[in-house]
Amino acid sequence: MPSLSFFTVLLIHIGLFVSFSSAEDPNIFYNFEVSYITASPLGVPQHVIAINGKFPGPTINVTTNNNVIVNVRNKLDENLLMTWAGIQQRHSSWQDGVLGTNCPILPKWNWTYNFQVKDQVGSFFYFPSLNMQRASGGFGGFIINNRAIIPIxxxxxxxxxxxxxxxxxxxxxxxxxxxxxxxxxxxxxxxxxxxxxxxxxxxxxxxxxxxxxxxxxxxxxxxxxxxxxxxxxxxxxxxxxxxxxxxxxxxxxxxxxxxxxxxxxxxxxxxxxxxxxxxxxxxxxxxxxxxxxxxxxxxxxxxxxxxxxxxxxxxxxxxxxxxxxxxxEFDKTYxxxxxxSIRWNVSASGARPNPQGSFRYGSINVTDVYVLKNKPPVMINGKRQATLSGISFKNPSTPIRLADWFKVKNAYTLDFPTRPLTGAPKLETSVINATFRGFIEIILQNNDTKMQSYHVDGYAFFVVGMDYGEWTENSRGTYNKWDGIARSTVQVYPGAWSAILISLDNVGIWNIRTENLDSWYLGQETYMRVVNPEANNKTELPIPDNSLYCGALNKLQKPQDISSATSITATRSKIFFVLLMIIYTLVPFFH
CATH class of the missing domain: 2.60.40.420 (Cupredoxins -  blue copper proteins)
Structure with missing residues (x-):
């Protein structure tokens, strides 16, 4: 007969398994089955991208410091990646869901994202990042709530x-x-x-x-x-x-x-x-x-x-x-x-007890300056492309972060110009060589006739200025160095500029892109490479065990058994059921 201590230990282990997380940082699980459904939002039947059969997808609702685990099953007929707009995956661009960091999830495959919403609160959304898929749906809200001890x-x-x-x-x-x-x-x-x-x-x-x-x-x-x-x-x-x-x-x-x-x-x-x-x-x-x-x-x-x-x-x-x-209509400045007029509340606490304004961004010395200029689309090698500073970004066959990890040569170049090119536009995989713990100033100059907005993955940046005309060194005199809003997406008006400041404390390969899907698809993006010269697991997490491989690393990819590709939570439920059956079987021994 098993001893009572054995039974107690078994219950403790089951309890630990059910919690599956530490008391401080719980794991929150979501299953996403991404597929097409037919809908008629404007009265015309069309295929839209649904999540779990719903369009739009479910709202992810978590709390600061939660570990978010999202198992994504791709039931589309093309490659898929999900990205989490504005969510700062601290020290883990492996989970970013863009082609510069991740190989795509193949049709009928599934892949599990696992990231922590570390020291972050607020309102965000997620969406599929490849091939203009967001134009067909696949998006949903993403809420990060304050911890109970931090007042709103x-x-x-x-x-x-x-x-x-x-x-x-x-x-x-x-x-x-x-x-x-x-x-x-x-x-x-x-x-x-x-x-x-x-x-x-x-x-x-x-x-x-x-x-x-x-x-x-x-x-x-x-x-x-x-x-x-x-x-x-x-x-x-x-x-x-x-x-x-x-x-x-x-x-x-x-x-x-x-x-x-x-x-x-x-x-x-x-x-x-x-x-x-x-x-x-x-x-x-x-x-x-x-x-x-x-x-x-x-x-x-x-x-x-x-x-x-x-x-x-x-x-x-x-x-x-x-x-x-x-x-x-006749007032460009309204x-x-x-x-x-949108200002940072410097006295409010964000994800931590200290006031948002305790980070004195206006007194930090700038280490690098980049002027990123966009123009109307141009022809490069006989194809219409969109550019940033004269470069149209070419997605690499081997993601940049994977290429770094496995020392793949010639996957990209670290030569993105600090000022716009003056010669003919180019189609290249050109990346910004950023400095870890540096403080970078980026001027986004819109010389197109259309409104643009730009997003930076992995960071919240400070919007310190915007105005019509061409940015010059003298424009810094108009910057807001006290309570400019910290955010991840900024608009740039036609014929105008916006200036942002970024504290480069998050190691990884981070996407900088226009959010306008047509311009993004045509190449208006680049990446920042932020590397700690002293590699350690404190500033960047190691490559995930479930990493997908492609390009030059394609041979490392193991086949996925599609028939048995089940969700993490389904697998946990089955194991939990088996453990319950064990308990049920053992209970008579204690009577």
Whole structure:
């Protein structure tokens, strides 16, 4: 007969297995089955990319310092990578989900991401990073909550709502990709979606019958936190709610000085949190609007996202014209001044107890300066390409981080120029040679006629300045060196520049890209290589055991048994069931 101590030890081991994590940093598990489904968000049936059969995908909801484990099963007919926009995988670009760091997940394969949301809070989103797939869906919200011991700088809201807005085409990403490959522009989108749904029929001429629209049901007098993400393709959207103020509270991981806006321009790839109090009467529902900005065509009116804010005691449907957006057709500075008004709340705690403003970024000496200039697409080797500083990025066959680890030669070059090239544009795998623990200044100069927004993986950077015209050394005199917002995506207006500062404390290979999908697909990106010369596991985690291999390292890749490729949580459940059966079998011995 087994002893009681044996039984106790068995229970302890099972308890440890079930927790599967330390008390300090729990593991949070998600399973993503990425596949096509048929949907008709604008009334036209089309293939969209769903996660677990849903479009948009589920919201990931975790807490600071959690270990996030996402098992991704690729049921598409092409390669897949998921990237976590704005999530700073500390010391582990292995989990970044872009081609510079990861080999793609092949069709019918699965791969498990495992990263810690270390010292981070706020509102973010995830999406598929390859081949314009985001234009067909696959995106969802990503919330990182404060630990209980760290207060948030406002009263706890009565509800938390994720809203995904974005321009949308009734052609899927493969058709859009083909247009770009043929040297064509994508043209005007067919609509704007709110949480994957088309517009409410506020106008029977512009909106056909039968469109499913988004309704947010709220309780009168309550205050909600609305997390708004522009997950679209290339269009800046102005977000507003009829008769309601938007109290800005957070953006991409930083608490802001709280200010009221009647509407706010949200550029592609950007995320904001607003506190909205339901303080209006309930005589009718209210419009939620996401409308295109910086466009001239009058027929863009049909490309407007419209949802409904519905009070539980509402007495009627929304009716009449939509609330009017900014009337600044002849004022180029209105939107930029609005952007400049967004400031860091330097007295609020972020992920740690110390105030956000305790990091005095304005007093740090800059070690490197890069001017990244974009222009309209150009022809390189007979193909239309987009460039940064005269270089169109060529994705390597062997990811840069893997090439470094295994000392693969000639996979890339460390010669990205500090100033734009003056000669003919080039197609190269050219990477920024950044300095670990350096402090880099990047000026993003937009010499195109279209709005652009730029994202840096692995970091939050400080937005210290933006203005029209060409940046010069004298432009530094206009920088905000005290409370510029820290974020991961910044807009750059046509014919203007934006300046950002980055403290290079996160070792890895980190993507710098336009968030405009057409320009990104055509090559408007590069990477920063941040290497600690004294290699150790404290500044960068080792290569994951489940790393995928491709390119020059293809022979290292073991075949995956597709028939037995099950999720981590499913496997754990089976083992747990077996352990329970063991207990069940042993229980009679103790009676």
């Amino acid at each position: 700088p406002f009263a706890n809201p009565d509800g938390d709502i994720t809203i995904l807005i974005g321009d949308w085409y009734t052609k899927n990403h493969t058709a859009l990709r083909k247009m770009l490959d043929e040297g064509k522009d994508l043209g005007m989108p067919d609509g704007v979606l709110i949480n994957g749904k088309g517009p409410y029929q506020y106008n029977t001429t512009l909106v056909p019958d039968g469109i499913e629209y988004e309704t947010l049901e709220v309780h009168p007098g309550k205050t909600y936190r609305l997390r708004i993400h522009n997950v679209g393709i290339s269009t800046t959207l102005n977000f507003r709610i009829q008769n309601h103020n938007l109290l800005l509270a957070e953006s991409e991981g930083s608490y802001t000085v709280q200010q009221n806006y009647t509407s706010l321009d949200i550029h592609v790839g950007q995320s904001y949190s607003f506190l909205v109090t339901m303080d209006q009467n309930a005589s009718s529902d209210y419009y939620i609007v996401a409308s295109a900005r910086f466009v001239n065509e009058s027929n863009w009116k049909r490309v407007t996202g419209v949802g409904i804010l519905h009070y539980t005691n509402s007495k009627g449907k929304a009716a009449g014209p939509l609330p009017v957006g900014p009337q600044d 939107s930029m001044n609005q952007a400049r």
